Amino acid sequence: MEYKSFNELPIWQKSANLIEIVYKLTENFPKSEQYNLVSQIRRASVSVAGNIAESWGRFYYADKVRVLYIARGEIEEVRSHLAIAKVLKFCSEQNYLVIDRNYGELLNDLNKHKKSLINKNNQSSVLNP
Numbered sequence: 532m533e534y535k536s537f538n539e540l541p542i543w544q545k546s547a548n549l550i551e552i553v554y555k556l557t558e559n560f561p562k563s564e565q566y567n568l569v570s571q572i573r574r575a576s577v578s579v580a581g582n583i584a585e586s587w588g589r590f591y592y593a594d595k596v597r598v599l600y601i602a603r604g605e606i607e608e609v610r611s612h613l614a615i616a617k618v619l620k621f622c623s624e625q626n627y628l629v630i631d632r633n634y635g636e637l638l639n640d641l642n643k644h645k646k647s648l649i650n651k652n653n654q655s656s657v658l659n660p
Contacts, residue, residue, distance in 0.1 A: 537587035542640045546580040546602075549633055553609070556630065560621045568616060575608040579637070592652045599645045606638050 537543050553576040557569045582602035589595045610631055617627040 537584040540583065540587065540644070542637065542644050543580055543583045543587075545633075545637050545640065546576075546583055549630070549637065550576045550580060552630055552633070556622055556626060557616075560616065564621065568612060568619075568621070572609060572612040572616070575605050575612065578602075578605040579609065583641075592648065595648055596645060599641060599648075603638065603641060606634050606641070610634050 534540055538547075550573075553572055557572055560569050579602050582598050582605060586595045586598040586602070589598060613622070613627055613630060613634075616622050617624060
């Protein structure tokens with residue numbers, strides 16, 4: 532399927548939905564964490580969507596893939612911060628498992644998207660020697 536904008540990409544839509552979940556989850560964290568863990572989790576979750584959009588806007592294949600690798604790192608950063616929040620009992624085990632599973636699925640989807648870009652690039656290289 533051909534998309535006309537980054538916000539039509541299923542991986543961007545999933546990342547945007549996860550931002551909403553992250554914001555709701557972190558509302559209940561202690562106020563003392565507002566400028567620490569809450570800020571880190573929220574910024575990393577927003578960066579995932581931002582990097583997917585940035586990748587869409589890049590012209591060169593290598594730039595697109597490079598920015599997607601950054602998005603992968605941001606996904607893992609969110610997962611790490613949420614694991615710490617669980618250890619500190621700022622979120623329940625159940626909430627943690629649900630959101631971590633969703634970020635794991637997003638990571639898999641992001642990898643598939645990256646592979647499709649690689650395949651598309653390889654096909655165009657063969658067609659345009």
